[in-house]
Amino acid sequence: MQSGYEFNSLAFITDGGVVSITVALCLLVMSVASWYLIIVKGVQSLRLRAASRNYSQRFWDASSLEVAIRENGVSTPMSRLANQAVEAAEHHQRHASKRLADACNQDEFVARSMRRVISDEGARLENGLTVLASVGSVSPFVGLFGTVWGIYHALASISMSGQATLDKVAGPVGEALIMTAFGLAVAIPAVLAYNALVRSNRVLMAQLDSFANDLHVLLTTGAPLTHGNTPGESALKPQSHLKEVTA
Numbered sequence: 001m002q003s004g005y006e007f008n009s010l011a012f013i014t015d016g017g018v019v020s021i022t023v024a025l026c027l028l029v030m031s032v033a034s035w036y037l038i039i040v041k042g043v044q045s046l047r048l049r050a051a052s053r054n055y056s057q058r059f060w061d062a063s064s065l066e067v068a069i070r071e072n073g074v075s076t077p078m079s080r081l082a083n084q085a086v087e088a089a090e091h092h093q094r095h096a097s098k099r100l101a102d103a104c105n106q107d108e109f110v111a112r113s114m115r116r117v118i119s120d121e122g123a124r125l126e127n128g129l130t131v132l133a134s135v136g137s138v139s140p141f142v143g144l145f146g147t148v149w150g151i152y153h154a155l156a157s158i159s160m161s162g163q164a165t166l167d168k169v170a171g172p173v174g175e176a177l178i179m180t181a182f183g184l185a186v187a188i189p190a191v192l193a194y195n196a197l198v199r200s201n202r203v204l205m206a207q208l209d210s211f212a213n214d215l216h217v218l219l220t221t222g223a224p225l226t227h228g229n230t231p232g233e234s235a236l237k238p239q240s241h242l243k244e245v246t247a
Helices: 011-015 017-061 065-071 077-095 098-103 106-125 129-161 166-221 240-246
Strands: none
Touching: 017 065, 017 077, 017 129, 017 166, 065 077, 077 106, 077 166, 106 166, 129 166
């Protein structure tokens, strides 16, 4: 039995006119953008987690705070936080007048500086996630719109031909439904990647917060904590010019 309809996966897009072509191009652009972000952000997340672990280990194993800052030159959220915290402590020691010291002591001054760095790092990690969230939520509806438009044109063509048999209807309508499948194919990887990256960022921010708390204790008391990520046998000591501040 000869088939009454020959399937063509591209003809139904062009037959839908400018609207169907535009929908297909939009889905293609969203797919390329999401996969680019998935690859770039995924690799970035893996590298940051490994670099942060290594930096934290080397930092707390250093013989002094000065050595820890000088030798750990890799640019990571933890390194930027440590550099900013030490600079804030030094700035407060050099420039804080007695009146300013009464209004904002070193403890609060360093904590504010560290909170700003943590906020900046959180915003840096979230770059691109909005695109993934938008693609994951919008692309199914874009595909559905293409399906509706394709069904409309398929039924209009069938009505004009006067051959409304099942074999003439099923083919064009089935092809139009592919647009919904395209939308889902774009959305599902974007949603999964978004959830995975959000969780990874939360882990990184939790590690950064823990490091910030331990560093804050070191700068304000002169001795590191002996729990969490800080080694119990850490030989780390504050810089000589910070000892006066923490005394």
